[in-house]
Amino acid sequence: AARPAAPYLEGLNPAQRAAVEALDGPVLMLAGAGTGKTKALTARIVHLMAMGKARPDQILAVTFTNKAAREMKKRVGTMLGQQVEGMPWLGTFHSVCVKLLRRHAELVGLKSNFTILDTDDQLRLLKQLLAATNIDDKRWPARMLAGIIDGWKNRAWTPEKVPAAEAGAYNNRGMELYAAYQARLRDLNAVDFGDLLLHMVHIFQKHDDVLEQYRSRFRYILVDEYQDTNVAQYLWLRLLAGGHRNICCVGDDDQSIYGWRGAEVGNILRFETDFPGATVVRLEQNYRSTPHILAAASGVIAGNQGRLGKTLWTQEQDGEKVRLIGHWDGEEEARWIGEEIEALQRGTRGMRQYSLDDMAILVRASHQMRAFEDRFLTIGLPYRVIGGPRFYERLEIRDAMAYFRVVTSPADDLAFERIVNTPKRGLGDKAQQTIQRIARDNGVPLVQGAQIAVGDKAITGKAAVALGQLVSDIARWGRMAGDPDISHVDLAEMILDESGYTAMWQADKTPEGPGRLENLKELVKALEQFENLQGFLEHVSLIMDNESSEDGEKVSIMTLHAAKGLEFPAVFLPGWEDGLFPSQRSMDESGTKGLEEERRLAYVGITRAEEVCTISFAGNRRVFGQWQSALPSRFIDELPEDHVEVLTPPGLYGGGFGAAGMGGLGGGVRSGIEDRVAEANVYNSPGWKRLQSRSAQRPVSQPRESRDTVIDLQAVSAHAVGERVFHQKFGYGVIEAIEGDKLDIAFDKAGTKKVVARFVTGADD
Numbered sequence: 135a136a137r138p139a140a141p142y143l144e145g146l147n148p149a150q151r152a153a154v155e156a157l158d159g160p161v162l163m164l165a166g167a168g169t170g171k172t173k174a175l176t177a178r179i180v181h182l183m184a185m186g187k188a189r190p191d192q193i194l195a196v197t198f199t200n201k202a203a204r205e206m207k208k209r210v211g212t213m214l215g216q217q218v219e220g221m222p223w224l225g226t227f228h229s230v231c232v233k234l235l236r237r238h239a240e241l242v243g244l245k246s247n248f249t250i251l252d253t254d255d256q257l258r259l260l261k262q263l264l265a266a267t268n269i270d271d272k273r274w275p276a277r278m279l280a281g282i283i284d285g286w287k288n289r290a291w292t293p294e295k296v297p298a299a300e301a302g303a304y305n306n307r308g309m310e311l312y313a314a315y316q317a318r319l320r321d322l323n324a325v326d327f328g329d330l331l332l333h334m335v336h337i338f339q340k341h342d343d344v345l346e347q348y349r350s351r352f353r354y355i356l357v358d359e360y361q362d363t364n365v366a367q368y369l370w371l372r373l374l375a376g377g378h379r380n381i382c383c384v385g386d387d388d389q390s391i392y393g394w395r396g397a398e399v400g401n402i403l404r405f406e407t408d409f410p411g412a413t414v415v416r417l418e419q420n421y422r423s424t425p426h427i428l429a430a431a432s433g434v435i436a437g438n439q440g441r442l443g444k445t446l447w448t449q450e451q452d453g454e455k456v457r458l459i460g461h462w463d464g465e466e467e468a469r470w471i472g473e474e475i476e477a478l479q480r481g482t483r484g485m486r487q488y489s490l491d492d493m494a495i496l497v498r499a500s501h502q503m504r505a506f507e508d509r510f511l512t513i514g515l516p517y518r519v520i521g522g523p524r525f526y527e528r529l530e531i532r533d534a535m536a537y538f539r540v541v542t543s544p545a546d547d548l549a550f551e552r553i554v555n556t557p558k559r560g561l562g563d564k565a566q567q568t569i570q571r572i573a574r575d576n577g578v579p580l581v582q583g584a585q586i587a588v589g590d591k592a593i594t595g596k597a598a599v600a601l602g603q604l605v606s607d608i609a610r611w612g613r614m615a616g617d618p619d620i621s622h623v624d625l626a627e628m629i630l631d632e633s634g635y636t637a638m639w640q641a642d643k644t645p646e647g648p649g650r651l652e653n654l655k656e657l658v659k660a661l662e663q664f665e666n667l668q669g670f671l672e673h674v675s676l677i678m679d680n681e682s683s684e685d686g687e688k689v690s691i692m693t694l695h696a697a698k699g700l701e702f703p704a705v706f707l708p709g710w711e712d713g714l715f716p717s718q719r720s721m722d723e724s725g726t727k728g729l730e731e732e733r734r735l736a737y738v739g740i741t742r743a744e745e746v747c748t749i750s751f752a753g754n755r756r757v758f759g760q761w762q763s764a765l766p767s768r769f770i771d772e773l774p775e776d777h778v779e780v781l782t783p784p785g786l787y788g789g790g791f792g793a794a795g796m797g798g799l800g801g802g803v804r805s806g807i808e809d810r811v812a813e814a815n816v817y818n819s820p821g822w823k824r825l826q827s828r829s830a831q832r833p834v835s836q837p838r839e840s841r842d843t844v845i846d847l848q849a850v851s852a853h854a855v856g857e858r859v860f861h862q863k864f865g866y867g868v869i870e871a872i873e874g875d876k877l878d879i880a881f882d883k884a885g886t887k888k889v890v891a892r893f894v895t896g897a898d899d
């Protein structure tokens with residue numbers, strides 16, 4: 135007689151159950167988003183233990199992020215109905231490999247207490263190596279070499295195995311420098327991230343006894359997000375599974391989004407060849423999203439060629455259509471999303487109430503987070519940033535802020551230390567110690583110490599010239615900061631340019647380089663909302679102090695990449711503009727490879743949403759103080775019209791763009807533009823007000839038709855006497871008089887003051 139199924143099996147559909155109960159031999163679960171792959175994988179772990187097939191420490195389960203690993207461990211416990219006594223081998227590729235490599239370090243010439251270098255250390259080491267060569271590091275930056283070496287490691291190429299076709303890399307010196315770098319790491323008893331897998335693959339290939347040991351230890355292997363494994367990870371898995379072939383991989387070719395980091399979607403497509411006789415399970419029922427959301431996601435991904443193609447269906451109720459909204463600029467987008475989040479929380483959108491934990495903002499590029507962080511801090515909306523530092527904690531932002539700090543307060547020695555040799559000015563440890571000593575002896579700040587050091591020739595040569603230049607630049611920038619006629623935004627940009635800091639990142643050829651430049655632009659943009667550098671720095675120091683506690687409900691902010699595998703009842707997808715999403719890089723590239731990866735990213739984004747999915751775009755983003763107009767993302771045109779609802783934004787522009795962006799959505803929407811123009815509350819749109827105050831600056835690219843209509847209305851004043859407004863520094867107040875761009879405002883708290891119009895926005899409380 136059949137035993138009643140265990141509770142963890144009862145919640146599964148027949149296909150999932152087949153994947154869970156096919157305990158031995160290779161299993162591939164290839165299925166679309168939200169079909170319960172991860173759930174089935176977790177149930178499989180439980181089943182293996184329940185059936186006595188393996189002890190917890192005999193199961194190797196690999197997830198993509200540490201967060202996913204923690205969650206899986208928790209779910210295993212819940213399904214099993216008891217605390218799991220350790221699953222030491224449930225983790226990311228990296229965490230598992232660190233553990234293994236510590237045990238066998240001597241086989242690759244390391245000691246078991248080796249250190250793991252971070253990206254900064256790695257770079258420093260490469261620079262030291264380059265110093266001993268005659269390579270011009272301006273033309274051939276160390277970062278470029280780091281990128282090349284990472285790429286080789288992702289392919290599991292040790293220096294001996296790098297194919298001859300790569301010999302031209304890095305001015306023909308790449309291979310030799312790679313070998314030198316590896317030798318240096320060994321001397322230092324250190325590894326970088328790429329080495330963790332590279333060394334383990336090497337050990338398994340060269341030492342049969344070690345491989346055998348782990349083949350029998352790991353009786354069952356399970357891998358989530360298999361579509362994003364790179365060659366090294368793939369080889370490592372194949373070696374381990376080569377004996378018993380008890381390997382279960384789950385993935386979705388449509389969610390392969392790490393091609394830029396060496397992932398090969400081919401790995402998943404090749405599974406049946408690698409493991410002949412594999413049980414292949416396809417799951418088609420989606421349990422996560424409403425039909426509208428699912429249809430929108432399917433519509434977008436259908437634009438990719440060469441997919442395996444999948445059917446997805448759901449039993450959920452129709453629910454909300456995917457909501458689409460256009461905004462004037464990124465700040466307005468952040469403001470609107472903040473308000474929308476609060477409305478969803480209160481349940482005033484005709485939908486149920488959502489907790490902050492239920493909501494997430496998924497961005498394409500990390501620099502997009504800044505606008506949200508600033509806005510949420512201003513309105514006191516709790517948030518967390520997942521998978522990376524918060525904006526103001528990033529390396530390049532801290533560097534730039536250090537420059538601003540020395541300029542506004544020259545006695546800020548910590549800031550000076552941070553920037554004195556960033557970018558490189560040839561000031562080694564010795565020169566820096568000299569500056570310290572002189573400053574100490576004279577009882578003056580480091581900047582002055584530096585000046586004395588140069589004057590007294592305590593530092594000489596090239597370094598002295600560079601240092602002398604820096605010191606006089608700082609003094610000059612300081613004078614400019616005190617000049618009311620010079621915009622602090624322009625000044626900030628000037629500081630970053632003249633100091634060589636921007637150029638340092640422009641020369642950077644690693645995948646992170648462009649992101650860092652974007653963040654710097656974003657920083658300059660953030661300055662616009664403050665009256666001067668000082669005010670801005672105070673704001674940031676408040677943010678940094680304001681480190682809110684871990685508990686309590688919070689909105690999550692993360693990149694689309696970090697959102698893989700996660701789900702949220704309500705998801706916001708901002709910044710759907712050509713050039714941002716899809717990224718400029720993918721659009722410039724010849725061929726469609728990059729664009730297809732971006733499209734998969736769009737698919738990942740939409741499919742994170744369970745009930746409410748809101749896509750937005752801004753018609754303008756400010757880049758280094760200049761408007762750049764943007765076109766709505768081409769992916770917006772790919773959203774199937776029947777499943778999208780176009781929302782009317784609070785301001786006029788978004789309305790115009792919202793409609794214009796929906797080129798594919800038929801005439802009904804389009805012909806509504808004029809009406810909307812007439813109706814929209816133009817004067818309350820912050821984008822409008824900012825345009826007013828900066829009317830000299832027109833969009834740099836060709837304005838679109840709808841915008842032209844709008845710009846004709848410029849004669850109208852942005853503010854009216856009696857209007858309630860908000861000022862960054864003084865808070866809420868009412869306008870008493872208007873004089874050109876100056877406003878007399880009676881502030882609730884700060885009394886009556888004359889302020890510049892562009893620091894004032896409508897009070898939308």
Ligand code: ATP
Pocket residue numbers: 145146147150165166167168169170171172173174386389420421422698699700701741
């Ligand atoms: P992704 O591709 O995004 O990683 P996935 O295929 O791994 O998605 P899961 O995260 O495992 O999907 O499942 C999506 C949601 O559906 C989860 O909330 C899960 O609990 C639920 N779910 C999965 N299978 C079932 C089922 N048979 N019955 C009810 N709910 C299910």
Ligand code: MG
Pocket residue numbers: 171172173358699
């Ligand atoms: Mg999953």
